[in-house]
Amino acid sequence: MKLLVIEDEASLLKSIIDYFTQEDFRCEAASTFEEGIKKAADFQYDCIILDINLPGGSGLQLLEYLRVHKKNEGVIIISARNSLDDKIAGLDLGADDYLTKPFHLSELYSRVKALIRRKYASGSSVIEFGKLKLDLLLKTVTYSGQTLLLTKNEYELLLFLLTNKNRVVSRQAIAEHIYGEQTDNLASFDFVYSHIKNLKRKLKERGCEDLLQTVYGLGYKLSV
Known part of the structure; x- marks a missing residue:
């Protein structure tokens, strides 16, 4: 799971990042409005934790930008302002929660x-796609009841493909999901091919050969 934390209080930002990193989240941080909106616009996240009061702008403005531009990340607002008006404004703009x-x-x-x-799972902890099941809480994957032993990157790749099921995902999109802002420093996206190859092999070993497809020249997709 990939998380963006937009918070200007340095100690709180570090505490949140450290906590969620220990829980196996891939975390990125922003401490200003400008930095937050750039990362939110350039990359895809599973959840954004968003402060209202930011240097350079309001978190509510940033939230409005996300929704106007059809960015569908889940958003949890965190704020020292316990105002009913702020809560209503945030929820009306499309926030999923307010703390x-x-x-x-x-x-x-x-x-x-x-x-x-x-x-992702309609309130359940399990995402199902045909005979494939991924448990978000246990971080386990099974196919036809058989366990797939995946590395952390393979798990994150499969989860990313599942959350984009029946859609073609490019190698660059996969690289950005796994490495975020560090993607620009990569010499190539060869590691994506390596992860895809290993994931295909492990699915095949469990009797699944056609679920993960290569769309030549474009990328990859999960499709039944």
Whole structure:
């Protein structure tokens, strides 16, 4: 799972990043309005944690930008302002949740998990696609009841493909999902081909040969 935290209070930002990194989230950070809107526009995330008060602009303006430009990331607003008007404004603009500071990181984590379950698995912890099942809580994958032993990158790749099922995903999109802003420093996207090859092999070993397809010249897709 990939998380963007947009928060200008350095200590809180670090605490959130450290906590979610320990929970195996891929985390990126922004501390200003400009930095946050650039990352949100350039990359795709599973969830964005968004402060209202940011240097250079309002988190509500950033949220409005996301929704106007059809960015469908889940958004949880965090704010020291416990104003009903702020909550209503945030929810009306398309926020999925609103949490007032101070809060326990465990509560924020629970809300992020709940948001992801609603977004990808209709409130369940399991995403199903044909005979393929991915458990978001246990971080396990099975096909026809047989367990697939995946590396962390293979798991993240499969999850990314599942959340974009029946759509072609380019190698660059996969690289950006896994490495985010570090993608520009990569010499090539050969590692994507390597992960795809390994994932195909492991699916084939469980009796699935056609689920993960290569669309030559364009990318890859999961399709039954």
